Amino acid sequence: MRVARPAAGRARPARRGSALSRAAGLGVALAVLGCLVVASTWIGARETTPVEVLRALWSDDGSYATSVIRDLRLPRTLTGLLVGAALGAAGTLTQALTRNPLADPGLLGVNAGASAAVVIAIGVVGVSGYGGYVWFAFAGAALTAVVVYALGASGRGGLTPVRLVLAGAAIGAALSGVIAAITVLDAATFDYLRFWMVGSLAGRRPELVAELAPFVLVGLVLALALTRSLNGVALGDDTARSLGVHLGRTRVLGLLTVTLLCGAATAAAGPIGFVGLVVPLVARQLTGPDLRWSLPYAMVLAPCLLLAADIAGRLVLPQGELEVGAMTAIIGAPIFVAMVRGRKEMAL
Amino acid sequence: MSRHPTARVVPGTVPVRLWSARVTFLLRPRLLLVAVLALLGCGVLIGVSLCVGAYPVSVPEVAEALFHGTGDRLAVHFVTQERLPQALVAALAGAALGISGAIFQSMTRNPLASPDVIGFNSGAATGAIVVIVVVGGGAGQVAVGAVGGGLGAAAVVLALARRGGFQGSRLVLIGIGVTAVLGSVNSYLLTRSELNTAQNAHIWLIGSLHGRSWAEFGTLALALLVLLPVVATLGRRLRSLELGDDLAGGLGLPVAGTRLALTALGVALCAVAVASAGPIPFIALAAPQIAARLARGTGVSLAAAGLVGATLLTGAHLVANQLFAVLAWCGERAAWLSFVDPGQRHVQLPVGVLTALLGGPLSGLAAASKVTPMATLMGRGW
Numbered sequence: 073m074r075v076a077r078p079a080a081g082r083a084r085p086a087r088r089g090s091a092l093s094r095a096a097g098l099g100v101a102l103a104v105l106g107c108l109v110v111a112s113t114w115i116g117a118r119e120t121t122p123v124e125v126l127r128a129l130w131s132d133d134g135s136y137a138t139s140v141i142r143d144l145r146l147p148r149t150l151t152g153l154l155v156g157a158a159l160g161a162a163g164t165l166t167q168a169l170t171r172n173p174l175a176d177p178g179l180l181g182v183n184a185g186a187s188a189a190v191v192i193a194i195g196v197v198g199v200s201g202y203g204g205y206v207w208f209a210f211a212g213a214a215l216t217a218v219v220v221y222a223l224g225a226s227g228r229g230g231l232t233p234v235r236l237v238l239a240g241a242a243i244g245a246a247l248s249g250v251i252a253a254i255t256v257l258d259a260a261t262f263d264y265l266r267f268w269m270v271g272s273l274a275g276r277r278p279e280l281v282a283e284l285a286p287f288v289l290v291g292l293v294l295a296l297a298l299t300r301s302l303n304g305v306a307l308g309d310d311t312a313r314s315l316g317v318h319l320g321r322t323r324v325l326g327l328l329t330v331t332l333l334c335g336a337a338t339a340a341a342g343p344i345g346f347v348g349l350v351v352p353l354v355a356r357q358l359t360g361p362d363l364r365w366s367l368p369y370a371m372v373l374a375p376c377l378l379l380a381a382d383i384a385g386r387l388v389l390p391q392g393e394l395e396v397g398a399m400t401a402i403i404g405a406p407i408f409v410a411m412v413r414g415r416k417e418m419a420l
Numbered sequence: 421m422s423r424h425p426t427a428r429v430v431p432g433t434v435p436v437r438l439w440s441a442r443v444t445f446l447l448r449p450r451l452l453l454v455a456v457l458a459l460l461g462c463g464v465l466i467g468v469s470l471c472v473g474a475y476p477v478s479v480p481e482v483a484e485a486l487f488h489g490t491g492d493r494l495a496v497h498f499v500t501q502e503r504l505p506q507a508l509v510a511a512l513a514g515a516a517l518g519i520s521g522a523i524f525q526s527m528t529r530n531p532l533a534s535p536d537v538i539g540f541n542s543g544a545a546t547g548a549i550v551v552i553v554v555v556g557g558g559a560g561q562v563a564v565g566a567v568g569g570g571l572g573a574a575a576v577v578l579a580l581a582r583r584g585g586f587q588g589s590r591l592v593l594i595g596i597g598v599t600a601v602l603g604s605v606n607s608y609l610l611t612r613s614e615l616n617t618a619q620n621a622h623i624w625l626i627g628s629l630h631g632r633s634w635a636e637f638g639t640l641a642l643a644l645l646v647l648l649p650v651v652a653t654l655g656r657r658l659r660s661l662e663l664g665d666d667l668a669g670g671l672g673l674p675v676a677g678t679r680l681a682l683t684a685l686g687v688a689l690c691a692v693a694v695a696s697a698g699p700i701p702f703i704a705l706a707a708p709q710i711a712a713r714l715a716r717g718t719g720v721s722l723a724a725a726g727l728v729g730a731t732l733l734t735g736a737h738l739v740a741n742q743l744f745a746v747l748a749w750c751g752e753r754a755a756w757l758s759f760v761d762p763g764q765r766h767v768q769l770p771v772g773v774l775t776a777l778l779g780g781p782l783s784g785l786a787a788a789s790k791v792t793p794m795a796t797l798m799g800r801g802w
Contacts, residue, residue, distance in 0.1 A: 245701070249776030252626045256770060262622060263615050270607040346600050394608065401604035405597040409580055412593040 160374025185216025271397020518729020543573020
């Protein structure tokens with residue numbers, strides 16, 4: 073059956089503001105992110121001044137303040153930056169791939185795969201240190217992604233966004249059983265894991281940044297490269313095909329990118345919830361559905377949320393700090409609930 | 421529009437007329453068969469779980485212990501004080517979860533809907549952890565905390581989602597938000613407690629029946645005795661709701677009130693199960709689906725879902741208890757099967773581990789075969 077396409081040929085997404093204003097908005101977001109980076113290196117248990125922070129960033133004068141900033145807060149901040157950008161991009165990609173604004177990487181089971189692999193690494197293999205986890209997290213995330221993809225694509229009807237989500241949810245649930253089994257049987261692993269499972273940026277080694285950065289940067293570049301095809305995917309399978317989008321290739325590459333970003337982020341900071349869900353929604357509200365804009369927005373806004381949450385976590389308790397994973401939920405959930413309540417009809 | 425008047429008979433049903441058509445109903449033989457088989461299966465599983473364990477008891481000994489209370493003292497103790505109450509709590513909690521899941525799935529017309537969707541389970545978990553970690557309470561207090569937390573979370577979600585009626589998607593989305601916050605609170609509380617305390621809380625969170633006694637059984641049975649008649653009366657309205665809100669309203673059903681009442685009922689059933697066995701995953705999700713598939717009918721039957729739920733949880737409890745013993749037994753006979761150290765043969769897994777391991781993929785695959793409406797309601801942490 074032939075269906076006449078509209079004369080305009082390509083359906084343009086609804087635009088919010090001009091390109092100029094969206095670029096300006098992105099600039100503002102970047103400026104906010106810059107301020108948060110400075111604040112994150114400045115605020116902490118030990119009093120430092122912004123001048124000290126700036127001096128420490130330029131040169132190492134060997135003072136205690138400088139070493140606190142360079143060895144503790146800077147790695148933590150940069151890790152937050154990378155993890156945030158990765159989660160924001162991964163969330164946007166997942167929502168685009170599944171055409172479901174509720175989807176986040178957790179839903180595809182990728183986070184659970186990374187977590188389960190880390191649990192196995194700690195509990196069964198006996199690996200310690202983030203350098204060791206990263207590879208397990210990748211392997212777990214990749215393996216889960218492959219299984220989820222295969223499961224989603226098998227059977228009648230082939231791969232659809234819905235089947236992908238269902239397969240992800242099923243595998244994720246089974247993996248949570250694996251995690252539960254290992255942590256029940258092994259008290260030491262549980263003890264270690266309960267701190268990892270909250271999601272935290274504290275105490276990250278400086279070397280972690282160097283280990284994490286390549287994966288995240290490659291993932292971000294891949295994500296940006298996919299925006300055009302994913303814009304097509306958003307219009308539905310048939311329209312996408314007629315626009316010349318390779319659906320299979322886009323889905324595989326998209327899943328690969330999500331895996332890369334989530335595996336790296338989860339290994340570095342533990343399973344941090346909500347950032348990948350709420351930030352893409354906010355970005356979409358600001359820019360409209362065009363991924364060429366909403367993805368960069370998400371990539372900047374997500375580290376903003378993560379760093380703000382991390383800083384807030386250091387300030388809320390009179391002693392010690394609240395882990396960033398707990399803070400993101402406490403900050404992100406009200407935004408999310410307000411957005412849900414604000415909309416008249418939920419377009420799902 | 422049918423030209424054949426006989427086509428009005430619903431396929432798969434047998435019209436029954438008793439006492440010269442004074443009592444008429446549609447009998448679904450397949451549904452009846454499923455219910456009877458589930459009941460039988462549940463009975464057999466309970467029987468087996470009375471016999472096996474670290475202290476095996478033979479069938480005649482079990483019968484003697486049950487009916488006369490005599491015989492080997494250890495056997496009597498294990499059978500009547502440990503295995504029987506645990507198996508019965510499993511059966512009742514499974515039934516409550518199955519019915520609760522069926523109510524939610526039927527009401528939302530979504531095979532993935534379960535009480536967790538509206539934040540009940542995470543609220544119950546928070547309540548329980550607070551009692552375990554902060555108050556240091558015993559099992560009874562934990563149950564009270566869990567029910568309180570669950571009801572509180574459900575109430576918050578319902579209140580937040582209230583505007584514009586209980587629109588399904590809004591409810592689910594708000595549930596996700598509240599669940600995320602509570603999940604973080606739970607993780608945080610686990611990091612701020614002693615390892616032993618945290619471990620107790622962790623096992624409770626997975627869902628376990630170990631240490632359940634006649635006291636828990638009594639509370640659970642009493643609660644179900646109160647709730648099940650309400651289920652029976654409100655259950656009929658579910659059928660009308662399945663037609664869609666407009667049509668149900670047109671038929672004279674107070675839609676909003678019915679939804680609220682059914683939600684409350686589903687939450688209450690889930691609450692009594694969670695209070696006695698912890699937030700055991702997947703029974704509420706899988707039982708109605710399995711029942712519906714076996715019965716091959718349209719819609720979800722509450723009774724069948726409850727019976728299948730009871731069978732599932734009893735079976736999962738049995739397997740979780742015996743898994744390590746079986747693995748050790750296999751390992752002794754074939755070296756390549758020795759995953760388990762013989763010293764671990766008496767390890768009993770919390771039943772929630774098993775239902776998560778099996779139930780996740782099974783219900784996911786089952787749901788995947790029939791997918792259209794559910795994508796819209798997919799949430800996290802189901």
